[in-house]
Amino acid sequence: MWPLRPRPPELARVVAHYNHRARVYDRNLFTRFIGRAELQALLQLLPPADQALDYGCGSGRVALALAQRGYQVTAYDPAERMLALAREKARRAGLAMQFVPQRALLASQRFQLVTCVGVLDYYPSAAPLLRELAGLTVPGGYLLISAPNALSPLGHAYRLLASPQLPVHPRVPQALWQEAQAVGLRPLACRYAFPALPPAGMTVLLLLQRPAGR
């Protein structure tokens, strides 16, 4: 029912980029500053759930925050050097989490909450990734996704800064909301980050629900 995934050549390029960047990823002050603002917005949208999957967990920003709030977290990232950073941070913080380096290892699993932050940025079409995330969510469960905001000048500044290394695709929030509906997901709420001002924030975060019975 939710068959599509991001095309492998795009994924391979993104993974190579993040494996290359992992060594300096957490040292970038700009990324850390924006990252904190995004996390604050995301925390406002957290729904009740026991098990959560952080899809594209990177160095663990969201996954660790979820674990600290009592979710049983599975953290997946195909860039093994990014996943290693997350694993090491969780170890130092004494947080028990599952770390998954390959999508295939999630095949039979479904989660009450799936978070996917800073991943959609790299995919020209949102629908394949939204279907993929929906397929990992239990009916009635929740998805929390982010995208660069095409209505924000900062969203375009991010696109320009990132594009020499990796093309980034800002999205109009209303269009993303409609794309989610088109793949059968129910949009519940929206927040903006950096700044937390609708509709000017650089990042838009959407809370979605996979309808029960689908």
Ligand SMILES: C[S@@+](CC[C@H](N)C(=O)[O-])C[C@H]1O[C@@H](n2cnc3c(N)ncnc32)[C@H](O)[C@@H]1O
């Ligand atoms: C900008 S980082 C964000 C990391 C983390 N989610 C956060 O918010 O701090 C993007 C991460 O997404 C991962 N990623 C990109 N495309 C992906 C895909 N199709 N499936 C899973 N992970 C992906 C990358 O390997 C990278 O670690």
